[in-house]
Amino acid sequence: MKAVKQIILAGAIAATSLLSSAAMAADEEAIKNKLTTKLGLEVDSFADSPVEGLVQVSTNRGLFYISDNGEFLLQARVFNIDEEMRNETEVALSSLRVEGVTNMAPSAITFKAKEEKHVISVFTDITCGYCRKFHNEIDELNEKGITVQYLAFPRSGLNSQNYNDMVSVWCAENPQQALTDAKAGNDVASASCSNKVAEQYMLGQKLGVNGTPNIVLPDGSLIPGYQPAELLSQALDAASQS
Numbered sequence: 001m002k003a004v005k006q007i008i009l010a011g012a013i014a015a016t017s018l019l020s021s022a023a024m025a026a027d028e029e030a031i032k033n034k035l036t037t038k039l040g041l042e043v044d045s046f047a048d049s050p051v052e053g054l055v056q057v058s059t060n061r062g063l064f065y066i067s068d069n070g071e072f073l074l075q076a077r078v079f080n081i082d083e084e085m086r087n088e089t090e091v092a093l094s095s096l097r098v099e100g101v102t103n104m105a106p107s108a109i110t111f112k113a114k115e116e117k118h119v120i121s122v123f124t125d126i127t128c129g130y131c132r133k134f135h136n137e138i139d140e141l142n143e144k145g146i147t148v149q150y151l152a153f154p155r156s157g158l159n160s161q162n163y164n165d166m167v168s169v170w171c172a173e174n175p176q177q178a179l180t181d182a183k184a185g186n187d188v189a190s191a192s193c194s195n196k197v198a199e200q201y202m203l204g205q206k207l208g209v210n211g212t213p214n215i216v217l218p219d220g221s222l223i224p225g226y227q228p229a230e231l232l233s234q235a236l237d238a239a240s241q242s
Helices: 002-039 088-107 129-135 138-143 161-170 175-183 197-206 229-241
Strands: 043-048 054-059 062-067 109-111 118-124 146-152 214-216 222-224
Touching: 002 043, 002 054, 062 088, 088 118, 088 146, 088 197, 088 214, 088 222, 109 138, 109 175, 118 129, 118 229, 129 175, 138 146, 138 229, 146 161, 146 197, 146 229, 161 175, 161 197
Parallel strands: 118 146
Antiparallel strands: 043 054, 054 062, 109 146, 118 214, 214 222
């Protein structure tokens, strides 16, 4: 009789577990549908939130937190007081950035260092003054062992001449030279090909990029804006030694 009770109990636990999993899946599906139909957000993934009662949602417009009943949406930074004010939101975003720029690396315009020590990804625009200032130091960056992977972020959006020009740069016979010429203010020769300029732009929006240049470091942290080559090199060397 005891054995029978144990079997029944085990079956009940298993059934409860299955129901809980099904309910969780149903909740995520309901939340996904709600965010898509009501807010126009494309949901990429769900993850546990560091705050009880909230679910972490990665979307095409960034990282959000939503109540587990799908009623409340938060765009916020979560800090862990017990862990010396660790920015839990930035930890999550850093992981997403590393994954995103790694996947997009084959379609980047890359200026590779001969003696590579660090690889950074830079969301850039050919009309951006500080992007041009950053690119003026590309030789110095390479000499310091820093490989730069440029990702396109046309600030005027996807339905603009700015976007068309960046497509032409990415499709040029020599994209590195075309990018250098465009950032020097030269006219961009029209060119077309299969490209990922739009996907790079949308990745930037997903990762919290709202201007250029934005520099993604090897650990996924983000520097919004121009940094001189010397300071950037010092920061990268220090980070690799810590």
